[in-house]
Amino acid sequence: MLKATSSLGVIFFPAYDWAISPTHPEREERLLYTQDQFREEGLFDIEGISEHRPLFATDQDIMRAHFCFPSVDAICTESHRISAGGAIQAARLVLEQETRRAFALVRPPGHHAMKVVHGNRGFCNINIEAVMVEWIREHYGRKRIAIVDTDCHHGDGTQDVYWHDPDVLFISMHQDGRTLYPGSGFPNENGGPKALGRTINIPLPPRTGDEGYLYALENVVLPILADFKPDLVINSAGQDNHYSDPITNMLFSAQGYARLNELLKPDIAVLEGGYSIKGALPYVNLGICLAMAGCDYSGVREPDYNAVALREEPDTLDYIKQSCGPLLEGYLHPAMGAFEKQGDYFIRERKIFYDTDGILEKQREELKDCDQCRGLRLIKTSSSRILPCLGVELPIECCPACEREGYEQFNRKNDDFLVAQLLDQKNKQYRYRPPR
């Protein structure tokens, strides 16, 4: 029988009783054929590959990662809590050393969910990787974590959550934002003023195939990881770079995905998008599992796979090769962005659209430019559905002055905010202001 050379825990949770809507890509059927393939291949008969059920993310788990307005319950259904709980289970398996690696094959996905959440964006409500990362740091202390987002769409949610966090390196490889939702993810988006170079965006041209994709991985992502030396590598594993995906334009294959994971060696992978549920997911998921477990994956192939037809144009490959040098340079010597400052505070004012729920959020972020710590962060947000709310974030090594000011803001009795939420990483306090 086959044996895994590095043990792998798989949290397979297809949520067979949940969909955004009956014909939405994010529906009950999504992982059905993956499960058929796993069963027929006998994946869980391989020695060293085990199947686990997800945990259930609590309000506290979610409030460590997000400002949810007006409340966690208003944002999250049980499905989101279980999906995030699946990611937590994956982290638990690895950090407790029950398995060497883990893959949370769960839905719904999360990487478009930002720090502040008012509803569903890009099929995502809460960011399951972020909930997992915060759970890890809560239970196992401060860690250097690298999240490599290999979904075809820019991981704008995860980028936003960790924009100011120098402990988390976020790298997103995706189809160029000029050609695909959410339209962001350009190299100049490289982190907030206190975390420059900790956000890396690698836009790839449409119709990039295995060779180009893996070239960027080997020449940008792997050298950056070698330098950053993370304690944990997380693959935010979307499967929509696949040539058969209905809503993207790439030429990546199951073999490419398996090789990607063999090279990246993620400690934890978390499923994100990927909606070619019959033609891609069964093969891609099998390839990822085998590669993560260190098993031979050479026989994994889509029935309609055609190596010649799936090769990118030489121009495309040249373009990728030329872009790798500057991308690596952008990590090593990040350029300072055009940060707006008012007094002691860096200011960001943004409008964010929630495509799935049709919500328009208006947000003002104030980050204190503190020389003692990363700085207190205040987020003032309102939307087409809700009156202004306040998020107060104290970083993990928050200085006493920022801590005092943060609590003053949170405890005010006479401001106009409908809801205020505290996210105090230093004292591990995550709560809403009691209603007046």
Added chain:
Amino acid sequence: MRIGIDIGGTHTDGVLIDGTRLVAAAKIPTNHDHLLESISQVLHLILDGQDPAAVSALNLSTTLTTNAIITGKTDPVGMLVAGGPGIAPETYRIGDHFHLIPGSLDHLGSETAPLDVGQLEQAIADCSAQGVKRFAVAAKFSPRNPVHENLMRDRLGDRADFVSTGHLISGQLNFGRRIHTAYYNSAVWQIFRSFATALTASLSGFALQCEVNILKADGGTLPLARAQDAPVQSIFSGPAASVMGILAITAASTDLLMLDIGGTTSDIALFASGQPLLEREGIAIDGHPTLVRAIHVESIGIGGDSLISIDANGVRTGPQRLGPCMATGGPAPTLMDALNVLGLAAFGEVQRSCVGIEALAANHGLTGGQLAREAVDTAVNAISEKIEALIAHVNSKPVYTIHEILEDREINPKKIIVIGGPAAVFRNLLQMRLDMEVVVPPLHRVANAIGAALTRSTSHLTLTADTTKGKLSVPLLGIFRSIPRSFNLDTAIEEAKTLLKADLEQAGIAIQADEIQITQADSFNMVEGSYTSGKNIRVVAQVQPAVIARLDAGFAEVHITGRP
């Protein structure tokens, strides 16, 4: 009246039961070279003074096929396998005549590469040239589309005495297990057939005119005629007989555990609300996982004859066994001897136990009492830990719907039924270690045979329907046919029940409609582009393991005859 016989590794047990009353019971040593001899001896004992014509059923649990496989005394099998992309089919190589035939299907059952008939013919010719007459055929995703397996079987024609066809053995997905299950089914076909013929002759010698059923590892029975085409279903039926015995001799309706303490090993099984838990996919034999449905039984290498030894890590009990305990003339001290020393048992010649334990203890600077206490504690701890691990494992088994996660009830047994030779001795020891009520039921020594006698038939089938393709499949019954677009989950459930009932009736088993349980019923919208193209429906129906009667409380007075 019904007869139950369980041929075990050490003993053959038999009982005769009239309704809910135990009429006779017997226990004799198993004669492994002549299993029929053991059956005859037991029948003599339990039928003594009884009217054989009043016996309506004889249910038999036998180690025949299990032992044949484990000792390698099986027939050569031509294993024809159509794999295709994915995990290399070579991984599942088994036997000396394993042939890979190019050709593949995908997870929807669509043919992605036709079967290479030329290579198929070559493989068959190779097997025939080596005198192979039994074959097994298996194709990846054959439960979705049997075309490749059927083609292989048809091409074999009369060049095969017998062919096991993967999708007809189990409708479940799992290619590797399908290969191994089909292989073993053909490998034990002749052995089982010869046994069945001899058994039938032997029973007529006893003037028994009853139906004869073979026990399966899932605790159910299979009519002898059907078992001849599916002999692999008879592997590992022994532990299942004991589990069914628990249901027949105790009021088991809550979560509870069974501990069957034997000579070399002990078996542990878990019941949820009185229902024995089944293996998720099937039981493994000789290191090969199969699709043979089975009650989940955990074995631990601790029994009455477990050797006591002392090494750098301290006192060990088991898993080795050198022979019986010293109290009955064995060569070295065992767990039973330790129990004798502590005064917890008085088995055989207690003095010999004391001498043996004292001698071992003295070599290591211990007193006999200290050594015996440690040996017993080690054993009880190991059993208890195994039990706790089993409960934790079952409670963490994967589920696939939000409903199941939210509604899931934790299995939390508060009672353990202990059976087997030294059962009574362990009652207090376990009671102290586990926070559970420990029950040693009367007649626990023949619980296995009672279970065999009183268990009923089990069956199951998997139905899948794809209304986009307009196809329905029930692989186990070889049914692959067209359905209208209006086919839905309700019709699928009715169809599954009807087919299962009809199949059992064909085997001569009458079943009430409400005895059929639906364990899975899912309907998925299949979407092409942005419109719903049809439904993908999956239904699993089963007749679960159950006993037809529970023995009356007064049965304890029956004397067990024979010389164990």
